Amino acid sequence: MAISQEPWWKGSVYQIYPASFKDSNNDGIGDINGVIQSLDYIESLGVDILWICPMYESPQIDMGYDIADYKKVYGPYGTLEDMETLISEVHRRGMRIILDLVVNHTSDQHAWFKESRSSKCNPKRNWYIWKLAKYDSQGQRRPPNNWRSNFGGSAWQWDEQTQEYYLHLFCPEQPDLNWDNEQTRKAIYADAMIFWLQKGVNGFRIDTVNMYSKDPEFPDAPITDAAAEWQEAGLTYCNGPRMNEYLSEMNDILAPYNAMSVGECPFTPDRDTVVGYVSSQKKRLNMVFQFDAVDVGQGKVFKYQTEPFAYALRDLKDAVSRTQGLLCGTDGWTTTFIENHDQARSISRFGDDSPRWRERSGKMLSLLFAALSGTLFIYQGQEIGMINMPSSWPIEEYKDVDSCNYYRMVAERSSNDPQQLTQARASLQHLARDHARTPMQWGPSCNGGFTDDSVDPWMRVNPSTAEINVAQQTGSEDSVLAFWRQMLQVRKAHSDVLVHGIFEVVDAANEKVFAFVKHGPRSKALIMCNFSPSYSEMPAYPSMGKKELVIGNVAELQDNGVARGILQPWEGRLYMLS
Known part of the structure; x- marks a missing residue:
């Protein structure tokens, strides 16, 4: 097949985190109109696709990944009409747009869950995963198993009213949907997929795509943290027995729209499983995000339970080799990325963010990852070489639920031991998700052009905006921004090999x-x-x-x-x- 006939989704993607991208009305929160105002800039980068992180109605316990209504827009971001305008304006510029599809769980404020927890007899009771308590030898009530939530603590929440536990692989406010219920799946497809496809959306980045089917026995996870009651269980609850069935159903919905799918695929070390998901012949997903590269240097039990730069270059080479290897001898596709909303800034992790070397190492990382095969994903601010928050910032500047929960856990386990808290701070300063969520740096002013300088933004602007910003780099032929634009041109010109x-x-x-x-x-x-x-x-x-x-x-x-x-x-x- 000639390269020119390749599917459109084998291009490059620019990811936007709405809260932190551009505030158009000076309320301190980024919004959809801010994205619309910035489309000419995005187009000028040379990308093909825009990915918008969750902009749905949400209580924002987990920054919009707790959705209360799939068919409504979170008020501070804008309206449904704003989203329709954004879709239209993206298409007018010859680009495509994809949304986050978050359907492993909803918010506990979603109407479905409110009904589900209202009584055991409610028709939607089985739309979520409810289990009876277990009791130990002393007669104490215990959760159904020892699974640890991704954000710490038990993955099970006791509901006093109906006297059962519900599963939440993330926050307690994010109850897991029961995908084994056909009614539930049909409602998900209608509200979260078809509704937006009919509005012109070109596909989805699918959150936690391999968690929908759980082992029906809900077995305990192996003990990997002897000091803890709850155990890391990703390898136990991911890639369950009906995953292929569910992904095929989703593909059947996407195919008539020529829409793309890229699935977030953690806890999947088995290459054959991944190939089964992305095989073009099997028609499940177009591609997945594997986390081999961005997981380099993270702790084994808790990702923050490590020291900065706790890796060798060989580890990064091996990680890249595994994800690139998906193209060798298969009919599958892969992705290339080193930043997103869940990762610290790549220059601070894999380069050198000192004033002397940050631009050069940022360009080097651009060259490396833009030269890898697959669909290229670039996260907002990566193209100007944004770096991590300063080490001098206090722990109170960390807003992410994952960061806060980890620091609290260390404090509780260590009885506020100063040395252990210092180590936790150092790890968060290196790896926390917060670093990707500081506002986009458009200019050199104190609020970086993200919002008016008289406004308190929802998250503090990195002071590096004085030297690292779009305005200054736009006027420089030697900037990180100029290099990214050039690298994307080279990638397209030599697409057969790159x-x-x-x-x-x-x-x-x-x-x-x-x-x-x-x-x-x-x-x-x-x-x-x-x-x-x-x-x-x-x-x-x-x-x-x-x-x-x-x-x-x-x-x-x-x-x-x-x-x-x-x-x-x-x-x-x-x-x-x-």
Whole structure:
């Protein structure tokens, strides 16, 4: 098949977190009209698709991932008419738009759940997952199993009125829907999918896509945290027995609209399971997000239970190799990304966010991930090299429920031990989701052009906006923003090898340079990235032959006479090989 005939969703995606993108009415909260006002800027990046994080009616316990009504818009973000205008304006510019589809759970304020918990006899009782209590040898009431919620604590909440537990894999205010109930599924499809597809939405990023089918026995999870009552259970409750059935049903709804699906697919180490989800022949999902790369350096039991930079470069190489390997010998598709709303900023995690190196390392990360195969996802602010919140900010500046719960857990377990709390702060400063959620930095003023300087934004603006912002970078040919635009042009110009090519790592044991070759049908590309603040030799590639430098983040030869075979600190190069 010719590249020009490839599906439209094999392009590049720009992700928007509405609360933090652009405030059009100076109430301190980003909104849909702010997105509409910024569409020319987004189009200028060279992306093909816009992804809007949840903008639905919600109590905002988990920043909109707790939905109270799929067919309404959260008031501070705007109206249904605003969303219709956004869809129309995106299409007018030749781009497409996808929404977040959050259907593993709803808010406990959703009308369905209010009915479900009203009585055991309610027709919607079985729309959610209710279980009887267990009792220990002392007669004490216990939850049905030992599963830990993704945000800490038991995954089961006792309901006093009806005397049963309901399952919530996230916050207690986010009860899990019962996908085994056909009525429930039909209602989900109608309200959350068909309603928006008929308004012109081009597809969905599907939240927690592999959690819908649970093991009907609801077994205990293995003990991995001996000091805790509740255990990490992702490998127990993900990828249940009916997942393929449910994904096929969802695809049947999407297909008539030529709509795309990208599923969030955690806790799935088995490659065959992932290939089964993304196989074009099986018609389930177009692609998934695997978290191998963004999970590098995270703790094994609790993701924040680690130290900053607790990884080797080999770990990142292995992670990228696994996700890129989905294209080798399969009919599936993959994704490439290193930032989103659930991750800290990539320059602060994998580059060097000091003033000396942050721009160069940001460009190097752009070169690396834009040279990988699959659909490319870019998160707002990544294109200007936004970095983590300052280490000097107090813990009170962390707003995310995940961050707050972890810090509280450490305080309780350690009886407020100062050393352990300091370690928790250091980990959150490196990995917390909050870093992705500080307002977009449009200009150098104190509120970064996100909202008026007289307004208190919902979340504090990173003071780095004085040096890192759209306005200043727009006028510079040497900015991170200019490099991202150039890199997207290179990616399209060489799509046969950069978007569709087969990945081969070079010198895997090298702990300073990440080098790889991309094999296309007619050409090859060689990518060299120096993950180090020192000079490094380029690894040898035996069949290099002639090479043409297509793009790099520094001049190939500097005035100091550094040889062509030496990479400068945080330097990245992309060669085409003949």
